[in-house]
Amino acid sequence: MTLGFSSRMHQPGWLSGAIHVGILVGAAHADHAAAWPYALLAMSAVSFFAWLGNYRRYRHIQDFPTSKVGSAAQGYVELLGRAELLPGEPIRSRLSRTPCCWYSYVVEEKDSDNKWKAIDRGTSVEQFLLVDDTGQCVISPDGAEVLTRERKYWEEPDRRNTEWLVLPKAVIYAIGEFSTTTAAAVAAGEERADIGALLAQWKSDQQHLRERFDLDRDGKISMTEWELARLQAQREVRASHAEIRSSSTEGVHMLRKPADGRLFLLANELPEKIGSRYRYWSIAHFVVFIGAGSAGLILL
Numbered sequence: 001m002t003l004g005f006s007s008r009m010h011q012p013g014w015l016s017g018a019i020h021v022g023i024l025v026g027a028a029h030a031d032h033a034a035a036w037p038y039a040l041l042a043m044s045a046v047s048f049f050a051w052l053g054n055y056r057r058y059r060h061i062q063d064f065p066t067s068k069v070g071s072a073a074q075g076y077v078e079l080l081g082r083a084e085l086l087p088g089e090p091i092r093s094r095l096s097r098t099p100c101c102w103y104s105y106v107v108e109e110k111d112s113d114n115k116w117k118a119i120d121r122g123t124s125v126e127q128f129l130l131v132d133d134t135g136q137c138v139i140s141p142d143g144a145e146v147l148t149r150e151r152k153y154w155e156e157p158d159r160r161n162t163e164w165l166v167l168p169k170a171v172i173y174a175i176g177e178f179s180t181t182t183a184a185a186v187a188a189g190e191e192r193a194d195i196g197a198l199l200a201q202w203k204s205d206q207q208h209l210r211e212r213f214d215l216d217r218d219g220k221i222s223m224t225e226w227e228l229a230r231l232q233a234q235r236e237v238r239a240s241h242a243e244i245r246s247s248s249t250e251g252v253h254m255l256r257k258p259a260d261g262r263l264f265l266l267a268n269e270l271p272e273k274i275g276s277r278y279r280y281w282s283i284a285h286f287v288v289f290i291g292a293g294s295a296g297l298i299l300l
Contacts, residue, residue: 019046020288040296044289051285058278060175060263061271069253070134072178076258080271081132083139083172088240091126095161096152101128102141102166102266110158122204125197130172135253139174139266142197143257147267147274170268177258180251191237198233 023042026035064078072079083101085091093103107120125142150165166172202209213221213229221229257264267274 037296037299040292040299044291044293044296047285047288047292051282051289054278054282054285057263057265058275058282060265061275061278064175066271067178068134069130069132069137072137072253074179075177076175076262077178077255078173078175078271079130079132079137079178079255080171080173081130081137083166083168083170083268084129084131084136085168086126086128086138086240088236091124091128093124093152093163093165094122095163098152098163098165098167100124100165100167101139101170101172102126102146102148103163104146105161105163108160108162116160126201127194128166130174130255137174137178137253137255139172140254140256141266144176144264144266147265147269150268166266166268171270173267173269173271173274174255174265176255176264177262178253178255180253194237194240195230195233198237199230202229202233 020043023039023046026039030036061078064076066080067073067077069079069081085099085101090099091101091103092098093100094105095107102124104123105121106118108116109119111117123146125140127138127140130137130139146164146166148164148166150167150170152161152163152165154161202212209221209229210219213225213232215225215228216222
């Protein structure tokens, strides 16, 4: 379980509900009506940036044709296929231990004010495959915005748990930076990055780390034991890379976050549906931007 915070859950209504509600609640609790014009202007500002974000994503999805893995050009592309696990030990979600290609989770507890507060959260960054009828591409989800409807939720006394998943065999739509490494070798830099990610995964689960590498059972991981863990991570990464290379005669295809900051999006829905929702939310935010802004200026 590799946990990171660079990948994140994302919904087309982002930057709207919670912030807008917070602004309205603040204005409602204000002592005088003079707060409302500023509240409306603040809502307008929030909706302006939300409109820009949603419209940008809508245009990215609309403007790029879907490529096939086997014929995709090097660079920024859009792919559509099914999610599959890489060979080896499957990824399992942090809370329910569900085999999956990607997960994000949050654990919340009630505080002294009887309000829910997040006490633990994380997102996987392990690689998985996007497969279509022409080939397969390794997805490195670190830094991606992820849209998924697969959600698990359950409550315990004074605690609630939520997981979002991308499951094997699910439809996977991806837009990001596509590159191909020759089948003869995987770049040393990629190997180092994958070893580091795997070690971060093990380190994030201290109990599992101790069970596996605390040889003297003193409850701590010594420098010697950590070196053993590093060597084991190196072996596992090299074995995984070798298996990927052996399954491809034309090289290893990889999709990752663009270095220039362009959109890196993963979703388990068809692009037409995703684009429609972004379009809807961009229109909705534009209406709030104009309406709330005009009302705020008039009240001033």
